[in-house]
Amino acid sequence: MTLAPASLTWFARHELNLAWREWVAMMTGGRRARGIGLAIFIGVVVVLLHLMAYGLVAPWVARGIAPDKPTLVLLSGSGLLFWTVMLSQALESVTRVYYARSDLDLILSSPASSQRLFAVRTASVALSTIVLTGLLASPLINMLAVLDGPHWLAAYGVVIALGALSTAIAVAITMALFRLFGPRQTRLVAQIVAGIVGAGFVIGIQAAAILYYGNMSRFAIFQSADIVASAPDLGSLLWLPARAAMGDLGASVIMLALGLGALTLTIAVTASSYGHHAISAAGLNHIRSQRRPSTRAFRPASQRQVLRIKEWRLLQRDPWLLSQTLMQILYLVPPALLLWMNFGDSGGAFVVVVPVLVMAAGQLAGGLAWLAISGEDAHDLVVTAPVSPRTVLIAKIEAVLIVIAVVLSPLLLLMAVSSPRMALITAGCAALSAGSATAIQLWFRVVAKRSMFRRRQVASRAATLSEAFASIMWAGTGALLAAESWLALGPAIVALFVVGLAKLISPRRR
């Protein structure tokens, strides 16, 4: 079948083709064996996630799920959590539609309609948001469908509706930012907004839960009597998504119509200005910035010092990266709050604080390690320098781990004052978690430019997955150690297993 060039479907096929090839190249790295290893790994993770979902859902189903207020509050609350993740994801992707340059220059300079391109790209953002959240929610939905009845499968419809809606909102926000801040600032502001939307809600709930109830369960708060009592009546429109998820046909239809309608409308309204905004964003790949004339003399330093200083300079001058890092640190606010409130008594608070810190250390290390190890802008220079590859790697790892240590040490000190033992456990597990993440990034290292950071997650999903999984397991180890339980051995073994598996499936070099 030949399609008329530059029609909607023609663009869609072009995009789909590119996305598919990139996906295949990424997953297999051109080799089938790696693809198979990865498939096994993903299979194991999926099964584990379903088991975890079973643990969450089974007791609830056993008690019987009635469409009453507490259920609706719980569903809507959890749904809101998923939705913030969606919105933050969509915002990130939408800015990319405006700012990613790869083939935009080609298409914008061609006589093809930029409005159609925009429609296709926005739709693909919606699609990827839906798929991602759908995958994230699927263990819960599947377990509910199996244990309580297939009517729960309607929840996938709600995921589709919310995905479309959040993409529409993301486009609207991006357009508003273009108006308010102009093309130069929009990307950064949008990324920060995305981060705050993603992190803020979770953090807010945690902080509220800590303040009112002294524990951090994200879900417990939705079950508290106060909240249920102050929620609107059963007939309220607010419960529409929750009712749709539970299989109410009418609600489902309304939700889908709302979401898809909003998306279509937004595309129709904003498409005409896309070409204009994308072109105004085009000139911005050049950062021109005058630094203070340095009168500072060159300092004598060892090769390792020189490499570390370079890494820190680059980290410090990358505003986007800095915002990402700050976001990770934002996640540390609730535990810090908890620590502060429980200052003096070495109570159960630690069981919560320790894993959060350990997680954060792992995530931060993973991000920074990718930048330092893979994101080397002058790869040729470093390789042709008279310095052994080992020294380069060691220097870069040092640079990353020192940053983590600097970020964590104030919190560790605070802990040490009230309980040296807990501080020691946290420090140990954080070091293991950061070390695992760094090692995984090391094994999966590729040559890439820093501007590709956004592709970090994509570039090797296996690395990102195992990195996250390992830090979760080390966090579990920390929590159980803090609770003085011998079960701590369990997650520790799993973490080691994950790290070993990551090494096994990592691309062989030379």
Added chain:
Amino acid sequence: MTVPALAVSHLSKSFDRPVVADLDLTIRAGEFYALLGPNGAGKTTILRMVAGLLQPDAGDISIFGIDARRDPVAAKRIVAWVSDEPMVYDRLTPLEYLEFVAGLWQIDAHAAQAKANELIDWLGLRPHANELCGGFSKGMLQKVALAGALVHEPKLIILDEPLTGLDAGSARQVKDVLLGKVRDGVTVIMTTHILEVAERMAERIGVISQGRLIAEGTLAELRARIGRESSLEDIFLDLVAEAA
């Protein structure tokens, strides 16, 4: 007889097919050598192997008598590599970049600073010395990379198409800098598609086709081989056609 700046023997490299096949190449110390060849002939691949950026499948590389495969660090100490894609950090200023390079080569900090400032003036980068490189044009980036290559005073400079994207003035500056280096006794190997540059600057010219050295010599020697008075362009096209 003095040690050659570069002696390559039986060098081979295949990707999905052979790209460099059993190559022998000797470049004398203090020489300006130009490597010519059609697109995809393997020039970049050869030079990347010499610079230690690519592992050869077989063969030996000796740089001023140092076995580059056995002792890469010692070889790298006296070599500079400049690729056609400038290897510069967006978020460092030229001065910071040069400080970093000097640190990698472990040049005395004081001497390096003097040298860096001299190079920055020499290449006309002074007005931008304290700006981040991310805002620079391709030509300016190429000059920063070249300054980086010269700041550690290498004995052998390898350049892969250093003149692409440079305006006439910048190209002249770069050529002058390189000729000045050769006068100081430095060896320069460079690939180029601008035959006039090779004709004017190089003492000897090597022509690569399909991973083999098909001809080598001074311009006069190459002419003699073709057997008639002609421009380098004619000679080059004849040689390549003959080899194909």
